[in-house]
Amino acid sequence: MKKLFFILIINLFSAQQVWTLDQCLEYAATNHPLIKQATVNIQKNERQISAAKGMLLPSVEAGVNHNYNFGLGINQNNNQREAINTQYDNVYAQANWELMNWRNYLNISLSKINKESSTYKMKQAQNEVKLNVIQMFFKYQNSKSWLDVLETQISGIEDQIKRTEKEVEIGNRPKSDVYDIKANLGTLQEQWVSAKNARDLSKINLLNALAITNDSLDFKMTEETLSDFDFNDPEFIKNLLEKNPAYKTVITEINAAEKNISIARSAYLPTLNGSYNWSSFYSKVLGESADPFSDQFKRNKSQQVSFGLSVPIFNKLQVKNNVEIAKLNVINYNYEKEIVINNLTQSINSIKVQFQNSEEKYTLLKSNFENQKLSFQKSEEKYKEGLMDAYTFFVVRNNWLQANYNLINSKNEVMQQTELLKVLQFDY
Secondary structure, eight states, X not given: OHHHHHHHHHHHHHOXXXXXXXXXXXXXXXXXXXXXXHHHHHHHHHHHHHHHHHTTSOEEEEEEEEEEEOSEEEETTTTEEEEOOEEEEEEEEEEEXXXXXXXXXXXXXXXXXXXXXXXXXXXXXXHHHHHHHHHHHHHHHHHHHHHHHXXXXXXXXXXXXXXXXXXXXXXXXXXXXHHHHHHHHHHHHHHHHHHHHHHHHHHHHHHHHHTOOSOOEEEOOOOOOOOOOOTTOTTHHHHHHHTOHHHHHHHHHHHHHHHHXXXXXXXXXXXXXXXXXXXXXXXXXXXXXXXXHHHHHHHTOXXXXXXXXXXXXXXXXXXXXXXXXXXXHHHHHHHHHHXXXXXXXXXXXXXXXXXXXXXXXXXXXXXXXXXXXXXXXXHHHHHHTTSSOHHHHHHHHHHHHHHHHHHHHHHHHHHHHHHHHHHHXXXX
């Protein structure tokens, strides 16, 4: 019973989860560190909106001062300078309020634009992570398929060696057939080692794209119908471009840069400030009697309300230069927009061309696969009847297995480009 329990535990911990591409994309779009960083930036921008709105509110503070003065002073009773040690206590409360400053209102608008930009940057990060995961996922599937083909070839050739050795013993085959097959077996085994290394490395790259450090997963393909895209639509590229978060990001950055021009110009405008101050104090000469604290506190209370208008006249050309710098930033972001459009157009066109070419290649390979399959079946009949030597049959068999891999690889390429286009088509 203990042994059975131990075996169950071992099987439980050794079992790997198997994820499809959709599961990989769902996980990466939420848990990748780049996405988490972008989410934190959105939260920071939300706080900046609150901080900008807070600038419209007054600032209030209260304080208490307790002081001792030692040394010479003027005696108020005889107007003579003499040594006087005093105690002075002051209580105050004050409020300051910027009643009108256009910069505060403009900063609220800017912070909202910055939040919108950070949201698009998060979606842009999701796109980049997804595109990378898709490429690594299909690279892993292709390397795994190639390893499977080689393992099938090696398994088949080992069986063929055993059969051929038996036929050599009874005189149906020449000894050279065995040597030829074994020589090709060594070549296949060398290819198998390289293919296994490629598969392992591609899995490491896929786990890295998912930001998973623990190798506890495997990945499988799902049977999906290949999507059809209307590449003849003249608006196809434009539609993908305008919904892309990288494009939307640069548009919001242009809006933010234009808002910064208004913020820089607001320094030309006057500001209106208001303040209110309430205070009271208590004082006494140390060592002498004085009125009670409560009496002095009531008697010495004072309040002050003030308004101030500040009009900028000359500020060493700082405002003018800040405005011009803000304008140059707008020009710079417009050039950045052209770069983004150029790069996105290139990427979309590349995916489009690869999809069309891989789809055409897949159609041709399906026809070739059927021909290779028929050729293999006929050759297998000839080999069993002794009408074909072992080496020739080995070549035909490997050609059919290679055609099988080429078909799988070609279909994977079509599906990869399909998934890439789906990511670009997603409307945020």
